[in-house]
Amino acid sequence: MGDMSVVGNGVHDQDSAFGEGGRRRSCWYEEEIEQDLRWSFALNSILHTGCSQYQDIVLLDTKPFGKALVIDGKLQSAEIDEFIYHESLVHPALLHHPNPKTVFIMGGGEGSTARETFRHKSIQSVVMCDIDEEVVDFCRSHLIVNKEAFCDPRLRLIISDARLELESRNDQFDVIIGDLADPIEGGPCYQLYTKSFYEGTVRPKLNPGGIFVTQAGPAGALSHTEVFSCIYNTLRQVFKYVVPYSAHVPSYADIWGWVMASDSPFTADAGELDRRIKLRMKGENMYLDGETFSASSTLSKVVRKSLAKETQVYTEGTAKFIHGHGTVQKAALQS
Template sequence: MGEAVDEVHAINGYDEHRAKECPEERKWYEEEIDDDLKLCYALNSVLHRGTSIYQEIALLDTKHFGKALVIDGKMQSSELDEFIYHESLIHPALLFHPNPRTVFIMGGGEGSAAREVLKHTTIQRVVMCDIDQEVVDFCRRYLTSNYEAFASDKLCLVINDAKAELEKREERYDVIVGDLADPVEGGPCYQLYTKSFYEQVLKPKLNHQGIFVTQAGPAGVLTHKEVFSSIYNTLKHVFKYVLAYTAHVPSFADTWGWVMASDHPFTLNAQQIDERIKERINGELLYLNGESLISSTTMNKSVHQSLLKETHVYTEEDARFIYGHGRACCA
């Protein structure tokens, strides 16, 4: 995973699995974005480290973003701005749905996606399915903002592979959420981004007027062709209506992408979205409102053209990956 290193020796000579104790010099966490690109986050301390059979987990206290959850060297969320990612992941699909009552979350072990779902007054049942018990236990213990979500009697927590869990369940859902790790080589998560999975496993588990939404990786001008455009195009081969949208997430140092898909059109305008937020959601959203949601679906010219021209379809035999390498980690 990424390294916590001191300010003087930022590249060499440090154990990547342990922060060097050096109180006189500033410590840094390094995230390797590519062979020739790293992001550095100044640290106050490393609060906790753990290793499960699937992945390496760390909770860092960063100077700029507060507590940050890092899995397999990839920033998953930070205390300061995780609301941007999780509000964008959850609320658009639930607001566009006419009456969402049941939700299935693939992944989401930190509990933040479930927290946002449970803000909706129409919700009766949320199934959160994550493969890694240790990640769930870790997050339930250390991420205090999600205590209420984990304690909710509406939440059904399942430890299993999301694909296997969906295949064996007979019930259907109004919304299915992909809060998954990015597709990386060496792990089976990419299988949950494939056309066959969407078509044969996921779509049959949606109710009438059901909506699927997934995080879709980096979506910046320089990064959107890694997986974002391909996920969008793959879903277009399975659903009648597919809507991509983006937001800048500061701790990710990039624009991030999500994709919604349904066999029913997404027809709400900004005013109607605001009305549904007022009617359905307990508490205030920090990031999303009607105008920002609608505007997030407008891509810049470069990304827009790529989405129109993309031909790649995710399959088990022909997958795209972002930089990095997994340890058989999945939802």
């Protein structure tokens, strides 16, 4: 997503926060998705703000989407619909794997990815590696829905750079999940979307039959060429089998994309995925089942054509970025 401002007391420089007669209407969250396109919605309040050495952190209470976590001016997840993102990120890879026991989460400081991972009965250990301790502590304190995940004895939380952590380890994993921030210019994560990282670090750390999955940015008819098609093509250069898929996330104001990759074929059809959900998972998914995944991995014609024609490979020297530079306009947060 893009830059953030919150309309507080007074009149915003472009949008008035007051109705007729000078009466205040509401406080608003605003994010610049593209240069000429902004997305905004009303707030009940600004619950918490913080700043680490890496990122600005804001927790908002929004009127349409409930509590929303914003990092570096970019909406990460919202209470009402985060299940769409996290179920889509976690469960396809874990369900396609025959018996996932060990998982490495890159990023994931919010705790929701670990929460969904622990719903799989076979999981024995999860390593969650996030570079920003203050973000992790902030989420652990304020996102009550993930409290049990943070307290699960199978979780090993490591504060470090995910690349360095993976490279330094001697063990391998059944599934590696990239729950990373969007690649933004000047941000800390874009090198974790490169061919050299996938080829030299991720692939060697997967057990035989292992699966890698990553969030891959906007995947709409107009937005998929930002980074989604490039990330997909990059993974195709490294893994034998690569599956792109997408879903509409209302609070993101767009279709969102993920890419799943492995050197073993993905053979489970919709019926088999439903069977595995019933046998292998605790609780009921709100969003994902076999038919939903089949639909999610059937991309629109315009996106399929773009992915088939994509030639760019994501490298440190040819990186593509999501629009915006992720700076919170702090002055606008004062009320």
